[in-house]
Amino acid sequence: MSSDDERGCLGCDEAAATAAEEAAAARRAEVAVASGFLVSTAGAIGLAVVYWQGGQPQLEGLFLALALGGLGLGFVLWSRRFMPHDPVVEARHPIASTEEEVDRFRQEFEQGEVILTRRKLLVRSAGLAVAALGAALLFPLRSLGPRPGKGLKDTPFRRGVYLVTADNERVRAEDINVNGVLTVFPEVEPNPEDPEEPPRPALQADSPTLLIRPSGTPRPQRDMEDGIVDGLVAYSKLCTHVGCPVGLYQADNHLLLCPCHQSTFDVLDGAKPVFGPATRPLPQLPIGVDDEGYVVARGDFNAPPGAGFWDRDK
């Protein structure tokens, strides 16, 4: 895309046009530029009126666009039509300094350098102090967050913790119908300081769990045989890829699909990944029921829920 294609008109000769035609053209162009400015003025007034009348996003945008666009168009037309187009040439000068300048700089710098290097002890100890200061200034960064401890690996689920809905209501096993799915969380205690405040178990970001009663017989993960309550299974809702909630349950073929990156897990087969980028099955939560039929955890997940990390197996 060079300006080659313009070359045909480079030699175009304006002199051919008669003076009268030129004047008329100039007049037309002047009208065009001026109308741009007038449209802009009208747009600005419109904008003020719309705002004054209570505002309306579409009209605000439209009038603002007219006000800005009319002005812009006027400026561009003005420059195109009424400003000289003759190319101007500017010379480039070498970017690098001349040898002479470099030499003079070097001499001056070395004069100072000599003074410095004469006191080796001072230079070295100053360097040490600066390095130590730099290192010391890094320490406050540590305040930004706690040491990543067990938090990534465990959740509030323990043996005996009830599974509750987002409203902190316990769930009976028979509440989940066949082909039904419910997102549950570890039960939370009401805030002792403010018992009126509704508890929000859903704020526990690492422990959303899916209670599913698939229409077939689910095969549990290894060593989780007694973590299933007659056909009801509990799997972490967090994808093992990058932790999106695996919310899409396809009841007819018992698949859980992650809407973010399409990892797919087979609920009947230990929530193993069958498609997409996820490499690990969804962690299973061992569950049981209490005397009244409420679903209760029998321990934590059998693996850290959510995305993988460096020492997850340690």
Place this chain on the structure above:
Amino acid sequence: MRALPRRWLGPALAVAVAGGVALGAGVAAGETSGGVAHQADPTDEELVAEGRVLYETSCISCHGRDGEGQRAPNGALRGPSLEDAGPAGAYYQLTTGRMPIGNPDDLPQRKEPAYSPAEIEALLAYIDTITEGPEVPEVDAATGDVARGGSLFRENCQSCHSATGAGGALSYGQAAPPLGPADAAQIAAAVRSGPDPMPRFGPELIGDEDLDDLVAYVEYLDQPDDRGGLALGRLGPIPEGFMIWVGGLGFLLVAAFWMGHRRRDAAWVDPEPPGDDEDPGTAGVDAGGNARLAGAATRHDEEDTP
């Protein structure tokens, strides 16, 4: 806030701005507002008999004599059991035209219902006698609490149907349909019966009052508050990105192209003639714009090793 009317703006602006991008309209709403189908009375023997005739002509080959479902000889499912779906499922499938289906291997698609409302009523009555599944739910969206319904929707529905109800992909060719065309009764029936890949939400999972709220929100999503202007299909960042490349940057590039070009009649004055030392350079420049100064070219092999 809205002293000025907003609705009238829609069409005019759509034409003016979107040009070819006709995403804005989103899903055309074939809205038939939700009167719940007349509940079939299973004791009405005439109705049941009529339904039975219809069932045995059109449904039995896939769903079996007692709605138990059928498998093809190779084990593939021809038609699922109607046991769990019941009249609610049948209502959803029949009124949305998904059933009857020509080829059981196809995915059911929404179309004009094949049966008249009276025939559907008869079929529901018959299916009620052969299954234990859920009745067509009574739902009253008008009394529903939209805000509560929104929370329920975001908890249970948006993962498949998307936050805006635009629908979404499921795995292996299945899809969650857009919710715009569905009326209140169909939405409620789908929730209770769990058609096809959809999970089933019995009254223990979503209570009857909750269902009113939920349906009220889904109805709202059909014509939500698009306060920002053209909705771009409510599909999120993909159409937005498309818009900025085509309607935003595309437009400005055209403007820049127009601005950057000299007017055709502009006079061209040759710039200062180049000095002698530059001659070798300019010769090549005219040809392809790639010439280098001859003097500088000798410095090529300065650093030969990586």
Place this chain on the structure above:
Amino acid sequence: MARDRLVTRRVARWMDTRLGSAKLARTALGKVFPDHWSFLIGEIALYSFVVLILTGVYLTFFFDPSVNEVVYQGSYEPLRGVEMTQAYASALDLSFDVRAGLVMRQIHHWAALLFLAAMVVHLMRVFFTGAFRRPRELNWMIGITLLILSIFNGFAGYSLLDDQLSGTGLRIAHSITLSIPVVGTWLASLLFGGEFPGPDIINRLYVIHILLLPALIIVLLTAHLGLVVRHKHTQFGGRGRTERNVVGEPVWPRFAFKSIGLLLLTAAVLAALGGLAQINPIWLYGPFEPANVSAASQPDWYMAWLDGALRIFPPWETRAFGYTIPNPFFPAVLLAGITFMLLYLWPFLEAKFTSDTVEHHLLDRPRNRPVRTCMGTATLAFYLVLSLSASTDVIAVTFGTSVNGVLVSFRIAALVVPPIVAVVTYRLCRELQLRDEEAGMAPPERPRIRWELLRVWEWPGRRKEAKLAASRSTTAVD
């Protein structure tokens, strides 16, 4: 009028006696800009940034980056009574109850998308015309840094509102940070202030979004423009244009008017989009709940390549000695690292491979550098495939096919399309060159590409030879 002029003159004189500004201003007015439309793309980016700053400042007056839980009582009915963070509630207020708030919010978001789009096209222009060559390597690197910072800042801004979509994005960002070997868990903890979502993340993103990154961007942008002035603008070859001059139009008055016109037109397009095309309707997405997610969750377009890479990367991860390098590390961290590292190094790699270390002020026509051009288009094709991969689900629904099929097709396309594009581009360049020759234009001098440099094992020997040659040449001079 005359009086006015007198006053302005007096002010100018006053300034000049304190700053010596007249001389500087004269130099500035006389600066010459080559007249080619593609040189305006960078300006579109610059002006989008101006719009971003202006609208952004307005938004800060109303937005409250707090994660305190509140019950919404604003004027958007379908969320009234719902619990949410103060950040999300204030974004709703901004959209519904602050007059002109929504239009500002939408202009800001559209401007962010345009800023990045214009930067990418500007980068393409600079790349394909060889404008990054000596002496402009540093400015190229500043430009790449600006691109990276802007991507991060866009993501930070998008995440501030604490709606369902951006919360999902933050969760993914957290997981990607976690995936970095050895230090990932520490980095994630320091960044988020603890486990996801962390008590401080919105507030931190706010500081990053409105202070830290914009300040860096402004500093680098100033340096970027300063270097353009220092180096003077590149130009395409043509009659009278040489390596030692700049032919174009002076800043005053024509270029200044044109440029201000472009600023206003850019702002006008953004205002029109902001008013007429809805972007990021957070009220439909709802407040962020860690357990919820919506179908079709996508990032803004400039992150789409990363999301697409996450989708199509096969389910591989490394586990050895009890330690894991999780799957997202490869498509997200490694790919992004390699991408930007190659971008930074490109001017030096090209100089090395073509032995071309001299100054260039005249631009290449892309056809005359077929190897560079075809590498560029192939890379673009690769990232385009990745970006499209971020919409596998939307594509599958729109065309009624299987999302699995679409995803597998993109896996294949990411490997197959770039080489095809490279070959086609190369052939096309050669065709165009031939046509130029037939039209009587002399073929431009083209440097030989020293592919033999790829043979890494020959490097030590090569270095020895170079040393020998150097010592020989010095003795010869002596």
